[in-house]
Amino acid sequence: MKKIVLLITILLILSGCSAKSYDGEVNVLNWTSYIPQEVIRDFENEYNIKVNYGTYSSNEELLAKISSSSSGTYDLIFPSDYMIELMIERDMIEPLDKTKLNNIDNINSLFLKQKFDKTNKYSLPFLAATTTIVVNRKNIKDPITSYNDLLKEEYKNNIIILDDQRIVIGMALQANGYSMNETDKDKLDNAKKWLLKLNKNIKAFDSDSPKTFLITNEVDLGVIWNAEAIIAKEENESIEIIYPKDGFALSLDNYAIVKKAKNKDNAYKFIDYLLRDDVSKKITEEYPYINTNKNCQNVSTDELKYILDNATYVENIGSNISTYDKIWAEIK
Amino acid sequence: MKKKDFGFKTIFILPIVIYTLVLIVLPIIYVLFLSFCTSDSYGGINYQFTIDNYINIFDITYIKMFVKSALIALVTTFICLLISYPFALILRRKSESVKNLATKLIMVPFLTNSLIRTYGWIILLRKNGVINNVLTGAGLIEFPLNLMYNKVGIIIGMVYTLLPFMLLPVCSAVFELDKNVIEAAKDLGAKPLQIFKNIILPQTISGAFNGSLMVFIPSIGYFFIADILGGGKTMIIGNLIKNQFLTARNWPFGSAISIFLIIITFALVKVYKRLGGKIEDLGGL
Numbered sequence: 001m002k003k004i005v006l007l008i009t010i011l012l013i014l015s016g017c018s019a020k021s022y023d024g025e026v027n028v029l030n031w032t033s034y035i036p037q038e039v040i041r042d043f044e045n046e047y048n049i050k051v052n053y054g055t056y057s058s059n060e061e062l063l064a065k066i067s068s069s070s071s072g073t074y075d076l077i078f079p080s081d082y083m084i085e086l087m088i089e090r091d092m093i094e095p096l097d098k099t100k101l102n103n104i105d106n107i108n109s110l111f112l113k114q115k116f117d118k119t120n121k122y123s124l125p126f127l128a129a130t131t132t133i134v135v136n137r138k139n140i141k142d143p144i145t146s147y148n149d150l151l152k153e154e155y156k157n158n159i160i161i162l163d164d165q166r167i168v169i170g171m172a173l174q175a176n177g178y179s180m181n182e183t184d185k186d187k188l189d190n191a192k193k194w195l196l197k198l199n200k201n202i203k204a205f206d207s208d209s210p211k212t213f214l215i216t217n218e219v220d221l222g223v224i225w226n227a228e229a230i231i232a233k234e235e236n237e238s239i240e241i242i243y244p245k246d247g248f249a250l251s252l253d254n255y256a257i258v259k260k261a262k263n264k265d266n267a268y269k270f271i272d273y274l275l276r277d278d279v280s281k282k283i284t285e286e287y288p289y290i291n292t293n294k295n296c297q298n299v300s301t302d303e304l305k306y307i308l309d310n311a312t313y314v315e316n317i318g319s320n321i322s323t324y325d326k327i328w329a330e331i332k
Numbered sequence: 333m334k335k336k337d338f339g340f341k342t343i344f345i346l347p348i349v350i351y352t353l354v355l356i357v358l359p360i361i362y363v364l365f366l367s368f369c370t371s372d373s374y375g376g377i378n379y380q381f382t383i384d385n386y387i388n389i390f391d392i393t394y395i396k397m398f399v400k401s402a403l404i405a406l407v408t409t410f411i412c413l414l415i416s417y418p419f420a421l422i423l424r425r426k427s428e429s430v431k432n433l434a435t436k437l438i439m440v441p442f443l444t445n446s447l448i449r450t451y452g453w454i455i456l457l458r459k460n461g462v463i464n465n466v467l468t469g470a471g472l473i474e475f476p477l478n479l480m481y482n483k484v485g486i487i488i489g490m491v492y493t494l495l496p497f498m499l500l501p502v503c504s505a506v507f508e509l510d511k512n513v514i515e516a517a518k519d520l521g522a523k524p525l526q527i528f529k530n531i532i533l534p535q536t537i538s539g540a541f542n543g544s545l546m547v548f549i550p551s552i553g554y555f556f557i558a559d560i561l562g563g564g565k566t567m568i569i570g571n572l573i574k575n576q577f578l579t580a581r582n583w584p585f586g587s588a589i590s591i592f593l594i595i596i597t598f599a600l601v602k603v604y605k606r607l608g609g610k611i612e613d614l615g616g617l
Contacts, residue, residue: 060578090376157478163564165579204481204563218459319372325580330393332567 025050026266027075029065031253032057032208034078034127035274036286043273049266057208058164059083066092066258075261076270078253082316084123085116093256095121100268103275108294110308114252123254126274127283128290130311131167131249134229136220138238145245147175150221151194155201160213160222163205165328166314167249168195171223174246180312183320192327199331214239225251230288243310250311252292360594367587377583385588394572401568404483405551408490409544412498415491416543419499420506421532435503438496446493450560453489454480457561481563489561490551497550498543505539506532541604549597569593 022044032055040051056062059080066074066087079087087093098104104124111125135144142149150159161168170180172191182188203219210224211232222229226241233239255271257264273279280293290307291298299307317324367385370378388394423434441449456462457480464476479485509532517527533540555570569589576586 058578060581063581064578157481163559165575202565204565206564216458216460321580322582322585325575325582326391326393328575329397329567329572332397332565332571 022050023048024263024266025052026263026270027052027054027073027261028267028270029054029056029062029074029077031055031078033287034253034289035283039274039279039282042279043270047266047269047273049269051270063087071258071260072262074258075263075267077256077258078126079123079256080251080253081114081116081313084254084256086316087256088117088122092259093122094259094261094264096124096255096257097268100265101272101275103272106275106277106280106293106295108292108297108304110304111252111292114313116313117254123256124271125292126253126255127287128250128252128292129225129227130243130251130290130307131162131171131223132226132229133242133244134214134222134224134232135240135242136214136217136236136238137240139220144221144242147171147223147244147246150201150223151197152201155221157201157203158219158221159198159201159203160210160219160224161202161205162210162224163207165324168205168223169324169327170249170312170314171246172198174244174248174312177246180247180249181315181317183317183323185323188323188327192330195327195331205332211235225289227287227289243306248311250307250313252313363587363590366584367591369584371582371584382584385585386592388585389589389592397567397572398569400566401552404486404490404566404568405548408487408494408551409498409547411487411491412495412547413502413540413544415495416498416502416540417506417528420503423503424506424509431507435500438499438503441496447556447560450489450493450557453485453492453561457485457488480561481565483562483566485561485563486558486566486568489557490547490554493554493557494547494550497546501539501543501546502536505536505542509535538604538607538610541607545600545604549600552593 026049028051030053034055035053040053043049044051054065054074056065059082062077062079063083063086066077077093079093084093101124107125111128112120114125117123133144133147133150140155142152144150169188169191172194173182173187174180175194176187176190178184178187178191182191201221204213206213209228210222211228213219214222214232215235224232229239229241233241255274257267261267274283275293277293277295280291281296284291284296284298288298290304297304366377368381368383370380370382370384372378423431426434454461458464459476459478461479463479464473467473468476479488513531514527517531522530552568553570553573555568555574558564558566558568558571573586573589573593576582576589580586
């Protein structure tokens with residue numbers, strides 16, 4: 001009995017040691033590898049607010065997490081374009097109170113008023129990403145300007161591609177000259193045939209860390225997110241990044257506050273902190289996505305304009321997703 | 333006295349009953365219920381009765397995938413059997429302490445998360461990985477072998493992860509063999525292969541089938557191995573179910589496939605019982 005009392009006392013003392021008292025907390029759910037740990041720690045120290053940070057790796061996972069948890073579990077989330085539209089329709093996110101954001105003017109106006117939230121009532125841009133073709137020029141000299149250039153027989157088992165059905169089928173649609181959000185059965189059928197041709201050249205589908213395949217020389221070609229491509233290029237000088245002429249995908253991730261959030265004020269503080277120039281810079285230095293802060297632009301204005309003019313958002317296609325899913329099952 | 337005894341038992345059994353009820357029985361009932369609903373275009377659920385989800389399973393695209401997935405699982409099971417029998421037969425002749433040590437060593441990998449162990453295989457198997465570097469360095473092969481990002485990689489990963497589930501039941505069955513019977517067979521002039529076929533196999537078949545069940549069923553579901561070592565190029569049933577709950581946002585269809593899998597599992601257990609296996613031996617299942 002004495003031993004048990006002693007044990008409980010020790011446990012109580014130990015649990016007391018680690019508890020630091022905060023003035024409040026904020027529950028954040030964000031993409032994996034998106035905000036450096038250091039940035040979060042600095043926020044906690046500066047504002048004395050505890051950040052409970054969770055991650056997800058797809059918009060659908062985010063949706064599943066929000067809809068299956070009790071309301072008030074999460075405060076701040078970072079959905080992409082089409083998911084914002086869907087969440088507005090399903091009444092899952094709050095209108096944003098912009099008066100609480102002192103640094104709102106730092107946002108580059110090019111990224112505002114996008115079609116998924118035309119007045120930015122519910123969302124404000126955080127970071128953007130585009131898909132790009134990457135080539136290791138040390139091993140591949142052929143000119144590459146289009147997705148169709150990836151079909152050559154000699155590239156067998158030499159391409160890494162994102163493990164994302166909307167992006168990959170969208171790319172096949174664009175290679176055939178269609179829109180990447182096409183729902184017409186015949187056009188989708190052509191896209192499927194195109195993918196079955198490309199399949200022999202695909203080494204792997206990977207969304208978590210496709211750059212590794214290029215850095216370790218596992219493959220010489222890829223269709224991956226631009227930030228991954230930039231990191232790969234930092235490691236391997238001979239990598240070239242190409243915007244395919246058929247078009248490419250743009251994904252814009254946004255701040256949004258969940259309906260019935262319990263720590264709204266802290267969520268606004270966190271957004272305002274992330275909008276600060278010094279913080280924003282730190283984030284894209286570590287994860288080189290396209291910065292939407294006009295004072296921390298990491299892509300030239302010309303390139304930015306080219307991207308916004310030529311890229312396409314993945315759009316919500318409703319129940320047609322089942323056709324995409326079937327194609328996905330067929331090519332795998 | 334009787335009453336006190338009852339209370340005591342209840343206290344100890346109740347947590348397990350609640351655990352099974354809340355975490356296993358209720359979710360399965362919910363999944364069964366979902367599988368008869370329809371999904372709306374945004375991934376929500378309409379509570380409208382339908383059996384379409386079950387009809388959709390029998391689409392040729394999915395049937396092909398089921399067959400592919402079952403073949404991978406069958407090869408995995410077969411390789412596990414091929415490794416387990418020699419291992420058990422050799423170990424049978426060793427002393428008790430060696431046997432105990434070996435059985436404990438089989439369990440050691442369980443101490444590390446299987447996802448991490450699967451990532452570990454990438455370092456060994458990739459193009460510039462340890463195995464290929466050793467083989468090319470020794471001049472045994474000219475070009476690196478494609479050991480992963482294909483079905484070979486998936487099978488290596490599955491066999492590695494699931495082998496303990498085969499080893500343990502096969503070992504316990506083989507250790508129980510009466511050594512006099514085997515010696516008698518030898519004395520009567522039976523060749524090793526005959527001894528295995530006529531004596532060892534019939535007496536250990538329920539252990540082997542037990543192991544096979546424990547290997548076959550997870551290996552149609554372990555989508556993370558197909559994703560990591562198969563490079564996401566091969567879909568197994570586990571991936572299809574995962575996709576229905578995430579990307580395709582069709583929970584009812586995902587539930588229907590899950591129920592379909594449970595039915596297959598029950599059918600396999602039935603075969604196991606026919607072969608003389610005891611349901612208690614399945615333990616973990």
